[in-house]
Amino acid sequence: MSVQVLSKGEQTRERIMDIAQDAVLHKGFASTSIDEIICEAGITKSGFFYHFRDKNDLAKALLQRYTDNEWKVFDDLFKQADELSDDPLHSFLIFLKLFADLMADIPNGHPGCLVASYVYQDFMFSADVRELTTEGHRIWRRRFREKLDKIAARYPARIDINLDDMADMISAVADGGIILSKSLHDPQAFPRQIMLYRAFVKLVFLGN
Amino acid sequence: MSVQVLSKGEQTRERIMDIAQDAVLHKGFASTSIDEIICEAGITKSGFFYHFRDKNDLAKALLQRYTDNEWKVFDDLFKQADELSDDPLHSFLIFLKLFADLMADIPNGHPGCLVASYVYQDFMFSADVRELTTEGHRIWRRRFREKLDKIAARYPARIDINLDDMADMISAVADGGIILSKSLHDPQAFPRQIMLYRAFVKLVFLGN
DNA sequence: TGTACATCAGTGAACGCGCGTTCACTGATGTAC
């Protein structure tokens, strides 16, 4: 764990983004006003525009930070799992369990996936922001696919299955599980969906 | 198929809602302005307010119509599947295949789930609208759970599994699959996810 | 060590546009007698 030293300006910028992200996940980007953000952050409107060129610039920075952070979390979980088992399948199953546990431990449940939120408002954003969500999903597919390839090499799949789809399913179950949890006001619904995906992987490659 | 005869006013109301829903699924509810809706519908602003008390009233009507319509589609697919097989498992597997086929045949892919869109903007809406999304997910769980109970009675599950979660997973895979498809600009990604869920069901109750 | 200048991290006031909403009014169609 590296502790980053932030300058005064960087601290303010992070605070603005924390407040903004929380609001965006609750109300959507359009109905999150700069006024409400600066009010909570305790700065003036010009202070906001010192840090961000315009509102779209905030949108981009939020998404960038969100996906960067997500990969840090996943890399960490992958590393932990690899330390607990050399076998690609068991390491992956451990990873999924660690992921579910992590999501189960968030006090009020996962606050929402910013990528999913953006996809449902994509016509609001400039093309470069939209491209970021697409690229994100493509990277996820590639990285999870790598893991599945290694598993399939050692444990032949019991059924005929497309590994790209299987890789995509993690994103789908995650995005859908978060929506389910939010809608049902049940934080545990999401981690339970991850564990269900894990059961599927076990059935496909181990048969039980 | 019942052909409904709509009065002039009802036709306008439907047209407003069609235009609004399309815009909401692309940009979110907040950034869909009444101005743009009436412009496309070819009426004046007062015409809009003749049909809807305020903007929140439109939100509610859209969600109500969307979920009603969704259940009509599902009821129809369930009926078709039941006609093709008396067996609860095979009927369910047929239903999932029909569902996937239906989603695969939408020219530009599924336009987006209005419920999911609302969940990601829930703090914008009044409490009664928010309650509708929660209730929607609860009903889906109950109805799919019924199907799974009948299956489990005849085909004991091969693994220890929670049938409520398994029922919820349809919603999760659907919502997540739609997001995936939209983000990747690949309309077929969604139906492929449905077929993956179908493979999971087969593995759990049939073992292959 | 003191001075000049540059950069950082903002402030304060003003702008104009678009938004949701209201209100008084209206022509066309439907209904009662």
Next chain:
DNA sequence: TGTACATCAGTGAACGCGCGTTCACTGATGTAC
């Protein structure tokens, strides 16, 4: 069959508020000589 009235499905103009954005300015901190 004609007249009176009610309802339907809107129109047109105005309202005020909140929004994102701009611009001239400023005190505190950092750097060069």
